[in-house]
Amino acid sequence: MPKKTIKIFDRFLLPVVLPGLLIFLWEYLAHKGVIRSTILPAPSVISATFYDMVVSGELWGHLKTSLWRVFQGFALGSSLGLIAGLLISASPRVERSLLLVTGILRPIPIIAWVPVLILWMGIDEASKVTVISIGTFWPVLLNVIHGIRSTDRKHIEVATMLGKNPSSILIHVILPSALPSIFTGLRVGIGIAWMSVIGAELIAASQGLGYLIAYARELSQADVMLVGVACIGFTGLLIDILLQCIEKRLLYWNVNLSGKG
Amino acid sequence: MTAAGKEMLRIRNVSKRFELDSGSVLALDNVSMDVKPGEFISIVGSSGCGKSTLLRLVMGLESCTSGNIELGETNISKPSAERGMVFQESRLLPWKTVAENIAFGIPKTNPKKEHNAIVKEHVELVDLHGFEQALPYQLSGGMQQRVSIARALVGRPNILLLDEPFGALDALTRIQMQLEILRIWETERKTMILVTHDIDEAIFLGDRVIVMSARPGSIRKVIHINLPRPRDRSSTEFMNYRRDIFQEFFGEQQKPFVFEI
Numbered sequence: 252m253p254k255k256t257i258k259i260f261d262r263f264l265l266p267v268v269l270p271g272l273l274i275f276l277w278e279y280l281a282h283k284g285v286i287r288s289t290i291l292p293a294p295s296v297i298s299a300t301f302y303d304m305v306v307s308g309e310l311w312g313h314l315k316t317s318l319w320r321v322f323q324g325f326a327l328g329s330s331l332g333l334i335a336g337l338l339i340s341a342s343p344r345v346e347r348s349l350l351l352v353t354g355i356l357r358p359i360p361i362i363a364w365v366p367v368l369i370l371w372m373g374i375d376e377a378s379k380v381t382v383i384s385i386g387t388f389w390p391v392l393l394n395v396i397h398g399i400r401s402t403d404r405k406h407i408e409v410a411t412m413l414g415k416n417p418s419s420i421l422i423h424v425i426l427p428s429a430l431p432s433i434f435t436g437l438r439v440g441i442g443i444a445w446m447s448v449i450g451a452e453l454i455a456a457s458q459g460l461g462y463l464i465a466y467a468r469e470l471s472q473a474d475v476m477l478v479g480v481a482c483i484g485f486t487g488l489l490i491d492i493l494l495q496c497i498e499k500r501l502l503y504w505n506v507n508l509s510g511k512g
Numbered sequence: 513m514t515a516a517g518k519e520m521l522r523i524r525n526v527s528k529r530f531e532l533d534s535g536s537v538l539a540l541d542n543v544s545m546d547v548k549p550g551e552f553i554s555i556v557g558s559s560g561c562g563k564s565t566l567l568r569l570v571m572g573l574e575s576c577t578s579g580n581i582e583l584g585e586t587n588i589s590k591p592s593a594e595r596g597m598v599f600q601e602s603r604l605l606p607w608k609t610v611a612e613n614i615a616f617g618i619p620k621t622n623p624k625k626e627h628n629a630i631v632k633e634h635v636e637l638v639d640l641h642g643f644e645q646a647l648p649y650q651l652s653g654g655m656q657q658r659v660s661i662a663r664a665l666v667g668r669p670n671i672l673l674l675d676e677p678f679g680a681l682d683a684l685t686r687i688q689m690q691l692e693i694l695r696i697w698e699t700e701r702k703t704m705i706l707v708t709h710d711i712d713e714a715i716f717l718g719d720r721v722i723v724m725s726a727r728p729g730s731i732r733k734v735i736h737i738n739l740p741r742p743r744d745r746s747s748t749e750f751m752n753y754r755r756d757i758f759q760e761f762f763g764e765q766q767k768p769f770v771f772e773i
Binding site: 408427430505 | 607
């Protein structure tokens with residue numbers, strides 16, 4: 252039994268020990284007046300604000316707006332990344348013709364696109380969704396290409412030997428083999444998408460978590476700002492956990508993932 | 513169900529040259545042999561003697577530089593369901609179950625509704641009943657190789673090509689698999705060509721043992737094994753064959769296993 256207790260401790264308690272201690276220290280210092288509450292309110296104050304904003308539905312409104320934008324941008328960006336990745340992997344000529352374009356576009360920070368896209372598409376939803384899809388596109392693209400390239404040639408040879416046509420080889424061999432890598436791309440992509448939406452909303456928006464933070468700054472509401480920041484962090488974590496669960500389900504055969512073997 | 517291989521395999525003056533960056537290498541030099549339907553041929557040779565290349569040419573995975581290989585009246589130029597191949601590594605698709613991996617070998621000309629029956633029949637043939645839903649990583653090396661054999665047989669080939677199929681297995685499993693392949697050969701009566709570097713294995717299984725020499729790969733000697741099956745590995749006749757083949761490799765001076773006074 253003690254072994255099991257240690258296991259439970261390692262798994263569930265260990266990750267919360269350090270944050271718990273830090274919050275405790277923070278609360279203590281705030282009460283002693285070491286930390287100025289206009290700059291960094293105590294955790295208890297932030298929690299109270301959080302509670303109020305949840306009850307009033309204000310937080311949920313902003314969160315919903317941001318999530319919907321991320322969903323649209325992520326769906327668009329990752330599908331385009333997947334399609335482009337397939338095309339580039341399928342034909343060296345496509346790859347060669349896109350080499351310079353991708354080389355120049357890829358290093359551009361996502362935030363640099365925001366003013367440009369606002370000019371082109373206006374200040375409403377379209378520009379934000381586009382920013383997010385650009386952010387999602389690159390990691391998905393690179394990981395799709397990497398995944399397809401690392402398909403075991405011996406597996407492809409077996410499929411050829413068994414008389415499979417190219418589309419069947421793609422469905423039965425190449426895509427399943429690339430799936431772990433594609434998933435890595437999607438996970439990185441959604442992380443960037445979530446950061447991009449906040450960035451875009453900080454610059455120009457009338458709804459969303461980024462807007463909530465920017466507006467609270469103008470009103471010097473440090474507690475509201477921090478509620479927004481914390482909400483971004485927790486939502487990002489939840490999205491990642493969700494994606495990990497889907498990954499485990501889908502890649503049941505992957506020995507590296509499940510730790511079996 | 514006995515589908516005897518009805519056609520003669522003719523290998524005529526086959527040479528194979530590989531073009532490498534550092535120059536060209538003659539892997540096979542003027543190799544000729546006939547394989548009768550239902551015959552079991554063992555090919556032994558040191559590594560790099562082109563024995564695997566010969567098998568790949570018979571499969572149609574590579575093309576001859578000169579000479580030709582015919583099965584009956586048709587010239588072999590690409591893989592076909594009438595020839596099945598088993599490699600040293602099982603090459604199973606890790607995302608497919610045992611049953612799905614075996615079904616992957618069924619040619620698409622086969623009606624869909626027969627698939628289950630065909631898979632079931634071959635699961636029984638390789639003695640894997642109860643493991644249909646297992647994933648490759650859950651199986652031992654020997655079991656993985658059984659699945660690989662079943663996958664090569666579901667297309668009902670006339671010829672089964674075995675490229676060092678037991679080379680990666682431990683000694684005990686290897687002997688068990690040799691008995692297994694013998695049993696399959698006796699029930700299915702297919703032509704089998706086994707490439708190996710294990711002299712015992714070659715004598716134990718083959719009607720004829722083809723000894724190959726290296727660089728360039730060519731046939732050095734053909735030895736008919738006139739022993740009834742199942743063969744006793746410790747019998748005098750077996751030992752004599754063994755000595756003959758050892759002499760082919762090591763000459764009169766060096767006899768690694770025989771001490772004469």
